[in-house]
Amino acid sequence: MKYLKYSLLFLCITASIISCKKSNDTIPNNINEVENLLLLKTFSDNGFKVELFNKSGQLKVGYNQIYIRLTDQNGNYVQEASLNWMPMMTMNMGGMIHEHSCPFSEIKKTQAKQTLFEGYITFIMASNGADNFWNLKINFTVNGQTFEVTDTVNVISTDSEFNKAYTSIMGNDGTNYMLALIEPTEPKIGTNDIVVGLFKMGDNNDFPIVNNYKIKIDPRMPGMGNHTAPGNVDMTQGDDGLYHGKVGFSMSGYWKINMILENNVGTAVKGETITELNPESSVNFKLEF
Amino acid sequence: MIVNIQDMKQILLILFFFSYEISLFAQQKKDSTANILSDSLTIHQLDEVIVIGNPSTNYLKENKALGSLDSYLERSKSINMIRRGAYAWEPMLNGMSTERSILTIDGMKIFHACTDKMDPITSYVENTNLSLAKIKEGQSGSEYGGTIAGSIDLIRRKTGFKQEKKLTGSAFAGFESNNKQQIYGATLNYSSPQFFTDIDFTYRNAKNYQSGYKSNQSNTILYSQFTKYNISAITGFKINDKQVIEASLIYDKATDVGYPALPMDVSLARALITSLQYTYKNPLKNISLWETKIYYNTITHVMDDSHRPIVPIRMDMPGWSKTHGFYSTLAGNYTIHSFKATLSGYLNNSLAEMTMHPNNPNEKDMFMLTWPDINTLYTGLNVEDNISLNEHLQLLIQGGVGIHNNKIESELGLNSLRLFYPDLTPQKTRILKNISTQLSYHHNNFLYQLGIGYGDRAPSISEGYGFYLLNVNDNFDYIGNPNLNNEQSINVTFSSTYNINKFTAIAKINYFYMIDYIIGKPKNGIPPMNITANGIKIYEQLNSASIINTSVQFKYKPFDYWTFITDMSYRYGQGAENTILPLIQPFNYRLEAKFEKKSFFIDASLNGSSKNRNSIEFGETQKSPYAIANLALSKKFNINNQHLIVKTGVENLFNTYYITFDDWFGIPSMGRNIYVNLIYKF
Ligand SMILES: [Cu+2]
Numbered sequence: 001m002k003y004l005k006y007s008l009l010f011l012c013i014t015a016s017i018i019s020c021k022k023s024n025d026t027i028p029n030n031i032n033e034v035e036n037l038l039l040l041k042t043f044s045d046n047g048f049k050v051e052l053f054n055k056s057g058q059l060k061v062g063y064n065q066i067y068i069r070l071t072d073q074n075g076n077y078v079q080e081a082s083l084n085w086m087p088m089m090t091m092n093m094g095g096m097i098h099e100h101s102c103p104f105s106e107i108k109k110t111q112a113k114q115t116l117f118e119g120y121i122t123f124i125m126a127s128n129g130a131d132n133f134w135n136l137k138i139n140f141t142v143n144g145q146t147f148e149v150t151d152t153v154n155v156i157s158t159d160s161e162f163n164k165a166y167t168s169i170m171g172n173d174g175t176n177y178m179l180a181l182i183e184p185t186e187p188k189i190g191t192n193d194i195v196v197g198l199f200k201m202g203d204n205n206d207f208p209i210v211n212n213y214k215i216k217i218d219p220r221m222p223g224m225g226n227h228t229a230p231g232n233v234d235m236t237q238g239d240d241g242l243y244h245g246k247v248g249f250s251m252s253g254y255w256k257i258n259m260i261l262e263n264n265v266g267t268a269v270k271g272e273t274i275t276e277l278n279p280e281s282s283v284n285f286k287l288e289f
Numbered sequence: 290m291i292v293n294i295q296d297m298k299q300i301l302l303i304l305f306f307f308s309y310e311i312s313l314f315a316q317q318k319k320d321s322t323a324n325i326l327s328d329s330l331t332i333h334q335l336d337e338v339i340v341i342g343n344p345s346t347n348y349l350k351e352n353k354a355l356g357s358l359d360s361y362l363e364r365s366k367s368i369n370m371i372r373r374g375a376y377a378w379e380p381m382l383n384g385m386s387t388e389r390s391i392l393t394i395d396g397m398k399i400f401h402a403c404t405d406k407m408d409p410i411t412s413y414v415e416n417t418n419l420s421l422a423k424i425k426e427g428q429s430g431s432e433y434g435g436t437i438a439g440s441i442d443l444i445r446r447k448t449g450f451k452q453e454k455k456l457t458g459s460a461f462a463g464f465e466s467n468n469k470q471q472i473y474g475a476t477l478n479y480s481s482p483q484f485f486t487d488i489d490f491t492y493r494n495a496k497n498y499q500s501g502y503k504s505n506q507s508n509t510i511l512y513s514q515f516t517k518y519n520i521s522a523i524t525g526f527k528i529n530d531k532q533v534i535e536a537s538l539i540y541d542k543a544t545d546v547g548y549p550a551l552p553m554d555v556s557l558a559r560a561l562i563t564s565l566q567y568t569y570k571n572p573l574k575n576i577s578l579w580e581t582k583i584y585y586n587t588i589t590h591v592m593d594d595s596h597r598p599i600v601p602i603r604m605d606m607p608g609w610s611k612t613h614g615f616y617s618t619l620a621g622n623y624t625i626h627s628f629k630a631t632l633s634g635y636l637n638n639s640l641a642e643m644t645m646h647p648n649n650p651n652e653k654d655m656f657m658l659t660w661p662d663i664n665t666l667y668t669g670l671n672v673e674d675n676i677s678l679n680e681h682l683q684l685l686i687q688g689g690v691g692i693h694n695n696k697i698e699s700e701l702g703l704n705s706l707r708l709f710y711p712d713l714t715p716q717k718t719r720i721l722k723n724i725s726t727q728l729s730y731h732h733n734n735f736l737y738q739l740g741i742g743y744g745d746r747a748p749s750i751s752e753g754y755g756f757y758l759l760n761v762n763d764n765f766d767y768i769g770n771p772n773l774n775n776e777q778s779i780n781v782t783f784s785s786t787y788n789i790n791k792f793t794a795i796a797k798i799n800y801f802y803m804i805d806y807i808i809g810k811p812k813n814g815i816p817p818m819n820i821t822a823n824g825i826k827i828y829e830q831l832n833s834a835s836i837i838n839t840s841v842q843f844k845y846k847p848f849d850y851w852t853f854i855t856d857m858s859y860r861y862g863q864g865a866e867n868t869i870l871p872l873i874q875p876f877n878y879r880l881e882a883k884f885e886k887k888s889f890f891i892d893a894s895l896n897g898s899s900k901n902r903n904s905i906e907f908g909e910t911q912k913s914p915y916a917i918a919n920l921a922l923s924k925k926f927n928i929n930n931q932h933l934i935v936k937t938g939v940e941n942l943f944n945t946y947y948i949t950f951d952d953w954f955g956i957p958s959m960g961r962n963i964y965v966n967l968i969y970k971f
């Protein structure tokens with residue numbers, strides 16, 4: 001009995017020493033900060049490794065929050081670097097090659113993380129076979145040296161009967177607007193924060209954020225007499241450039257979030273009020289939970 | 290006590306609406322231990338007692354012995370029954386629905402599990418389970434918690450301890466022509482000096498009922514069928530001469546219950562009601578009784594619209610209610626005082642959900658909580674003292690205080706309600722208080738009684754926390770309001786009774802002045818959820834509302850065997866902001882003649898109503914005046930120690946088509962109904 005006791009104690013001590021040693025060995029560089037993320041893609045160049053992560057492990061049409069981790073030639077995670085990227089879609093339309101990009105952000109260091117960088121891309125179309133594909137080019141500068149990687153990324157469509165997180169519309173001001181639903185990612189019964197990215201097709205094949213607009217919301221349940229719910233707050237632009245508001249869901253199920261887009265002087269540029277005769281707005285998202 | 294018991298009985302005698310049943314009641318008193326309290330019962334001179342017929346007591350004088358409990362309660366001038374079909378009527382006391390009164394079974398709190406009030410607790414018992422219904426008016430009914438309208442306590446039937454060991458029982462069968470209702474059941478009672486037990490079983494099955502005749506209209510009321518099983522047992526054990534332990538159980542199950550006045554039916558309504566009671570007689574000098582009970586009951590209510598051919602969307606709306614509780618009562622006498630103190634408490638959990646099945650089969654079901662898994666914890670102390678000032682004058686003073694706490698247990702439920710009340714916290718505590726006094730003056734052939742009370746109540750679960758509850762009468766979705774204040778009431782009752790040998794007259798009036806009266810008011814700007822609803826109503830509070838209840842009754846026995854009874858009642862309800870209160874009984878009357886000789890009994894009656902003062906705001910239409918004639922016959926055969934009672938009768942003799950003010954959604958009442966009851970006793 002006594003023997004057992006001592007041997008257990010010994011085991012414990014050994015275990016703690018080993019574990020201690022292990023953590024001492026780990027230089028801060030190689031801490032794992034992607035625990036809750038899934039790998040999307042790995043690019044390599046000159047011994048550098050560029051890994052892309054996000055929560056779902058998939059890139060989809062609409063808003064994609066993406067995390068990037070750089071590994072140097074020695075296998076250490078890079079903590080200081082500057083990165084930028086350029087998504088570009090190539091479309092072969094009957095022999096005519098057409099290229100376009102999509103709305104995307106700059107890449108910044110992720111707050112409170114040592115080895116992660118982040119940004120978002122709002123894909124506006126899905127990859128489709130060999131003729132319609134997305135290339136993602138990433139430039140990064142480490143210790144004054146600049147590298148470039150490019151590869152294809154697969155973007156899937158998420159539109160379905162009861163899901164739609166991205167919509168592009170032609171405003172009555174002649175501008176092409178894009179709206180991407182960012183939050184709620186986990187909708188619940190009650191009042192939810194809603195965040196939407198609002199972009200437009202710029203003059204130079206760019207997709208700038210639209211400033212100082214207002215997005216009015218009216219959530220409806222088409223499967224149940226098109227009823228709405230209380231608790232909604234129209235979306236206005238926040239410091240992050242995105243549009244923030246509140247959306248109320250009185251029950252779980254399929255909801256259509258109808259919207260009206262108003263410009264900076266309060267004129268509706270797209271979207272209609274819901275009435276008995278007009279059950280939906282031409283600007284809408286769909287979700288089901 | 291200065292007033293001798295004989296005298297008191299005399300007073301009681303004239304108070305009961307069916308005073309000829311006093312002997313029966315007295316009999317019951319002697320037999321049962323619970324009614325040791327009956328001495329203190331005499332305190333409540335404003336109380337009304339309804340004897341509920343069952344095979345162990347005397348059936349002869351009941352018109353329709355095997356009628357539902359509802360039909361017994363309906364006889365009280367203080368009670369109206371809201372009918373949503375042929376089953377589970379909701380008792381309204383003094384013109385107020387169940388959230389304003391306290392309904393108990395032997396002092397046990399039970400809370401219904403249906404958000405549409407399909408299952409008042411009276412629907413979970415049978416006549417065979419019960420012996421009496423004790424009705425108290427206004428704040429005098431606050432023994433087990435805060436009330437506005439008063440209380441109805443249903444008293445369990447029990448044979449009690451008897452000097453000689455004896456096994457008795459009965460078997461009964463009934464048939465009613467109108468809805469082809471079949472009633473079968475049996476009771477078995479064993480008593481001995483140390484031990485007693487009563488077991489009973491009742492089964493009812495009814496098809497759709499028929500309304501009275503109206504040209505060009507089908508008189509079959511679809512979805513009014515029901516099936517009910519009820520089984521109950523109560524047993525007592527005498528530890529010694531002073532101490533008794535009793536256990537009681539009621540299991541009630543209704544299946545396939547239709548509600549023609551509602552868009553949904555019930556596939557299952559089930560209750561299990563259990564209790565354990567300890568009684569100590571004369572534990573101390575001046576203390577005549579100490580009674581303590583612990584209890585538990587659980588109710589399951591499964592409501593859906595699967596039988597309705599056309600609905601905008603299919604829905605399931607099950608609900609559950611569980612209550613743990615206790616009370617402990619001490620009763621005693623000291624000089625001219627006769628006092629009683631009751632400490633009681635309960636913890637109730639109420640949960641109701643709604644699942645909606647979209648017409649598109651690919652679409653996910655929709656789901657919400659209509660009651661947010663809410664706990665109600667109540668603890669209260671109530672004391673009363675009945676002072677016999679002199680031979681003519683009695684004063685009753687009664688008061689109580691309680692702590693009432695609501696807590697939303699479900700995060701989902703809390704988030705749902707926060708759509709309307711963003712700052713809602715899960716808990717809310719209220720202090721409830723009540724005080725009342727009654728003065729009785731008895732002289733010669735007159736008895737005058739004056740009662741004054743003040744009290745308040747907490748909002749019901751639906752009023753406080755309901756989420757999109759459709760009321761088909763006014764066609765609004767109702768949303769609870771957790772920020773409601775307590776509803777308060779000041780209540781004055783006056784009654785006067787005159788009695789000489791052959792003639793009795795009773796006149797009674799009571800007036801309720803309510804402050805912060807809780808009622809649903811339309812809220813513009815918030816659209817409804819239910820497809821057919823007109824809009825949203827949120828429970829709000831009127832500064833004030835008043836209800837007046839009046840009744841008179843005359844009873845005359847001009848010759849042997851004959852009794853003539855006339856009674857009339859009228860209620861009036863008006864709130865601030867020009868609100869006509871809903872479900873207020875118009876002028877109502879009953880004329881009755883009885884002939885009773887030995888084992889033969891005949892009864893003819895006519896009852897009717899004037900048109901109602903309908904509340905358009907609450908979707909009420911004006912109902913035409915009506916009069917209904919009824920006839921009943923019964924005969925008892927005795928063979929040695931066995932009895933056979935045969936009863937037959939016809940209700941709504943002329944098959945009159947009529948709708949009462951409390952027929953929910955304006956569904957017509959039952960047409961002509963011929964019934965036969967057979968009761969065999971040994
Ligand atoms: Cu819905």
Ligand SMILES: [Cu+2]
Nearest residue numbers: 403405407592
């Ligand atoms: Cu129900």
